[in-house]
Amino acid sequence: MSITPFQALACPLDGKPLSWSDSVWRCSDGHSFDIAKQGYVNLLPVQQKRSYDPGDSKAMVAARQRFLGAGHYQAIAEAVSNAVLSHAEVQAVGNPPFSCLDAGCGEGYYLRQLADAATNTHPLSLMGLDISKWAVLAAAKQDNKQAPLSSWVVGSNAHLPVQTETLDCVLCMFGFPVLSEFARVLRTGGVLLQVEAGPNHLRELREVIYPTLKPERSTEIEVLEGFTHHSIERVSYSLALNGSDEIVDLLAMTPHLYRASAEGRVRAAALEMLSVTVDVRLVIYTKI
Template identity: 60%
Template sequence: MASSPFTSLACPIDGGALHCNGKSWHCSAGHNFDIARQGYVHLLPVQNKRSKDPGDNKEMVAARQRFLNAGYYQPIADAVCRAVFQDDASIRSLSCLDAGCGEGYYLRCLSDSAPEGTGLTLLGLDISKSAVLAAARQDKNPTWVVGSNANLPVLPETLDRILCLFGFPVYQEFSRVLRAGGELIEVESGSDHLRELREIIYPELKESRQVPDTAPEGFSVLEKSAVCFSLELPDQNAIADLLAMTPHFYRGSTKGLARIQELESLSVTVEATIRRLEKN
């Protein structure tokens, strides 16, 4: 089902409503943000950047795109879609933000799985310009924005759903932009996630952070579930793409990463915890 763009954007400088004239977004205070020819808009002010080019670089984005488009994480995408729609045929419209959208895989899956008659208004946001550029090239329907979860360029109480998938949640901001009763869908790594990969990289595994049972302030837990499956990576290219998607690419020692590069195939456990949180 085709999705439509999200239009309730806010100026990242003064918080006022942004209006689109076809080639740019502007607010009443005169701040103007051009829409790139690829179809995204940059709403991350220079003063809010921690580096010149924050987020994933082109090589990491390309690796993520190859890996996800190959369908390796399809069971996670399916679980996210079920969490969003809940088999509720009465839902006629949903506005959804993917906060940390990467190259847009999960929003594309969401659009493809929307129940008949449900209208989707989609916004994908990432701090990486390379990721948003890749997302915009693959799907023109959502609104794609370079921005930060710490200062979402979104008007208050305009969203029904937020996805935060293996990302960096900012609960105060999420609560601000969700409507009352809106839901946050979180996905985080489980304790055995990519255990076999980690055992090769590190001499000793650290205990994984457990996803809490309690809700952050302003939210209530509706549901907590897990997705766990075995993944067969048939060649070094697939292994390298998976590694590039993880923090282990930077944290691993030279020796550990060299051992990964010697592998011809790898079987890994994928374990993700999914939480549905409702805004109070």
């Protein structure tokens, strides 16, 4: 199985193609971006930041790394990998590698799972991007520096540092989709795979940290401009968390950490055991 880092990057300052040489990415206008010793590149200029240190904090990334490393979301990773690889196999032999961006990659768990699952499929070209430098740093540090599986990039979904129509697949895992940018970087016929929380996702945890639960969002499939709906798959199962550390990590890796009241966080931290429902939807769209 051939897995290579995605190379069709674009300058975040002027959109021109970047070329790689001597551990530096450069565009024709002379903008340059060094590859850090850990193996990632920062393509998030200060004018695209909304805060000094955007995205997940170092503590949130560490919590997610522990939680995902324990295999709690393995079923989600398997479903995502199967969906991506089924599309990769459709490409005829002799075509370029199937290129896939994880837009909001966190510490790289889902791309690593994809690479592990890709044994006898068409070659893959992978890129992981996140606005959190701590997340991308964690992802790059787990990669093989001699044979990296992905280009790891600090960047924003609102201004993807990717050349136009160069991707076959975009993953958006519990993330913040920017559909205009996803449509721009995808080739015609490329796929957008969104993983979204279902109505019962982490319900038991939410019942602990909130006084009341908000009405659930509509489960109807959205109509996305520039895309047609391809398919939908639901992944649902019960997850037993043993010990306060796992419960605290789950809370810490989700937006619920900041939405919950102080009293709600205290109640969650006091739990020694919790059975929660994992309920997500994998929705696939095709670019037209």
